[in-house]
Amino acid sequence: MRIYLKTDARNILLPFEHQHLLTGTIHKWLGWNNEHGELSLYSYSWLEGGRKTGSGLRFDNGASFFFSSHHPELIRRLVTGIQANPVLFRGLEIAEIIAQEDPDLSHRDRFFTASPVFIKRRVDDRIGHILYDNPRANTYLKETVTTKLKKAGIDDESFDIRFDAEYPKARTKLITYKGIGNKASWCPVYIQGRPGTKVFIWNVGLGNSTGIGFGAIK
Numbered sequence: 001m002r003i004y005l006k007t008d009a010r011n012i013l014l015p016f017e018h019q020h021l022l023t024g025t026i027h028k029w030l031g032w033n034n035e036h037g038e039l040s041l042y043s044y045s046w047l048e049g050g051r052k053t054g055s056g057l058r059f060d061n062g063a064s065f066f067f068s069s070h071h072p073e074l075i076r077r078l079v080t081g082i083q084a085n086p087v088l089f090r091g092l093e094i095a096e097i098i099a100q101e102d103p104d105l106s107h108r109d110r111f112f113t114a115s116p117v118f119i120k121r122r123v124d125d126r127i128g129h130i131l132y133d134n135p136r137a138n139t140y141l142k143e144t145v146t147t148k149l150k151k152a153g154i155d156d157e158s159f160d161i162r163f164d165a166e167y168p169k170a171r172t173k174l175i176t177y178k179g180i181g182n183k184a185s186w187c188p189v190y191i192q193g194r195p196g197t198k199v200f201i202w203n204v205g206l207g208n209s210t211g212i213g214f215g216a217i218k
Contacts, residue, residue: 001075001102002068002203007088008095012059014050020178021089022047023212026067029081030074039151042069043205043216045114063092066114068203068216070152075099105198109190110164111217116173116184117163117207118214119144129183131172132163141189141207148204149197159193161201177212184214 026044044067050057069075079097086094119130119140130140142161149156163185164170170187189206191198205215 001072002066002100003075003079004064004066004098004100005082005094006064006096006098007059007062007092009062009092010060012063012091013053013056014047014059014063014090015056017176018057018090019046019175019213022065025088026078028085029078031077031081039148040211041071041148041152041204042067042074043115043203043210044068044213045216045218046213048114059092062095066216068205070200070203102199102203104195105202106195108198109192110188111191111202112188113186113206114216114218115205115213116175116186116215117141117189118175118182118184118209119207120182120209131183132165132170132185132187137165137185138162144207145201149200152200152204154197154200156193156197159191159197161189161191161206164188164190175214182209182214189217 045065047063047065049061049063050059067078082094082097088094119137120127121130121140130137138161141163145161149159164187167188170185172183172185175182175184191201202217204210206217207215210216
């Protein structure tokens with residue numbers, strides 16, 4: 001299930017590095033829960049509607065984003081938190097909540113990202129960040145999603161996933177989160193599998209760190 005959240009603030013300027021503020025707000029709305037620090041079966045997009053300026057991102061007509069989860073109860077908890085305190089940060093406040101039930105993805109296999117996909121793996125004594133054009137990227141991407149499928153009790157032998165590395169606008173970006181640089185990929189993916197498998201991934205996201213705003217898909 002997915003909810004779209006809209007704000008009605010005007011002329012808001014946010015620093016480029018504000019993702020930790022959005023993450024903190026979502027955790028505030030969720031309250032204490034077992035999702036914190038665990039393998040996240042939810043994802044959320046970055047704020048949309050901004051334009052880049054020299055000093056940050058300016059949202060002339062408000063900002064919007066979505067939150068998805070495999071567990072409807074988590075959606076209900078988030079909505080309850082928003083209704084109790086709709087304030088985000090830096091003048092942003094939720095003005096509208098739009099719910100979307102799980103879509104029929106039977107005839108869809110290509111998905112665009114709503115936040116960059118972050119994949120990390122330990123290489124010897126350091127953590128390596130795997131980008132979409134790495135020869136091992138698809139293998140690692142599938143491993144991470146498979147772990148989430150197993151946690152949810154979903155077994156789909158037809159499941160496969162890969163980056164659309166030939167997409168002409170695919171790119172990488174260094175994202176700083178709480179002072180730590182993370183190299184991530186803006187790149188569509190192809191997902192093969194049963195419709196329920198696709199919906200699950202549509203809700204929980206891709207790669208590592210979906211719980212702090214990476215790997216959401218449209």
